[in-house]
Amino acid sequence: MTVATKNLEKWLFYFDRFNNHEVSAKLDQALCEATEEKMVEVQEASDLSWIEVGPSASWLPHDLIKSPCSPSS
Numbered sequence: 001m002t003v004a005t006k007n008l009e010k011w012l013f014y015f016d017r018f019n020n021h022e023v024s025a026k027l028d029q030a031l032c033e034a035t036e037e038k039m040v041e042v043q044e045a046s047d048l049s050w051i052e053v054g055p056s057a058s059w060l061p062h063d064l065i066k067s068p069c070s071p072s073s
Contacts, residue, residue: 042048
C-alpha cells in the first residue's frame with residue numbers, strides 16, 4: 001500500500017466515526033423531543049406534577065434516563 005492509500009484509509013476511518021456520532025446525536029435529539037412530548041402528555045392526562053413525570057419516573061425505559069437531550073451536552 002502506498003502512503004497516500006494509507007492516509008486515505010485513515011482519514012475515511014475517522015470521518016466515518018465522526019459521521020456516526022453526528023447521526024447518533026441527531027437521533028438522540030429526536031428521541032429526547034419525543035420523550036418530552038410523552039412526559040407532557042402523561043402529565044396532562046393525570047394529576048402528576050412535572051417532577052413525578054420526570055426522568056426518575058418508573059415508566060421511562062432505563063436507556064432514556066441516561067440519554068442527553070442535546071447533542072452538545
